Amino acid sequence: MHYAHLPTGYITSKILFKKFEKTSVAYNAFISWGMFGSIAPDLDFVYSFIDQNHYHHHDYFTHFPLFWLSLILISSLWLRLDRHHRPNAALAFIFSLNGFIHMLLDTIAGYVIWFAPFADMNKPVTWAHYIPWDTGFLELFIFLWALYLWKENQILEIFSRLGSSLDLIE
Numbered sequence: 001m002h003y004a005h006l007p008t009g010y011i012t013s014k015i016l017f018k019k020f021e022k023t024s025v026a027y028n029a030f031i032s033w034g035m036f037g038s039i040a041p042d043l044d045f046v047y048s049f050i051d052q053n054h055y056h057h058h059d060y061f062t063h064f065p066l067f068w069l070s071l072i073l074i075s076s077l078w079l080r081l082d083r084h085h086r087p088n089a090a091l092a093f094i095f096s097l098n099g100f101i102h103m104l105l106d107t108i109a110g111y112v113i114w115f116a117p118f119a120d121m122n123k124p125v126t127w128a129h130y131i132p133w134d135t136g137f138l139e140l141f142i143f144l145w146a147l148y149l150w151k152e153n154q155i156l157e158i159f160s161r162l163g164s165s166l167d168l169i170e
Contacts, residue, residue, distance in 0.1 A: 001105040004139040007146030008105060009038025009098040014149050016094065023079075025087035030094060037095035041068070041102045064116045065103040071096035109135040 013034025017027060044060035061067055075092040082089045106112050108131065111124035128135065148155065 001109040004142040009035040020090040023090040025090045033091040034094040037098035068100035
């Protein structure tokens with residue numbers, strides 16, 4: 001996946017925002033941290049340039065699913081134990097969740113070493129060979145879904161106006 005990580009972070013954050021209303025987290029902060037989490041695993045590109053690309057960027061710890069699962073577990077515990085419902089726990093959770101979703105998307109389009117660093121680093125997992133369509137279609141679908149969620153009110157308003165215009169014809 002090249003282009004779908006950021007829109008996926010937006011979709012996930014927008015859908016889950018209502019679940020965190022009791023934390024009094026700000027909508028913009030929640031969406032922003034979710035979107036940042038969705039691209040955070042690719043921050044290893046910075047190090048791969050310093051390392052002069054001796055390793056593929058999926059070989060660094062930011063692309064280890066166990067790392068992101070650990071962050072999800074820690075942030076879930078923080079959410080559960082926080083009696084004051086502070087927004088920071090919700091922000092940490094959405095950041096971690098979207099980082100993990102990044103791993104799922106990379107498994108679909110590329111490869112991820114799911115049990116790294118405990119597994120054989122030369123045996124990555126990919127679903128790309130088993131999907132009967134090009135992953136570009138999935139990326140387009142994700143992008144259009146995010147665009148719909150972003151402009152949902154305007155789209156519904158247009159259709160409601162169109163519907164009321166059709167009533168006049170009858």
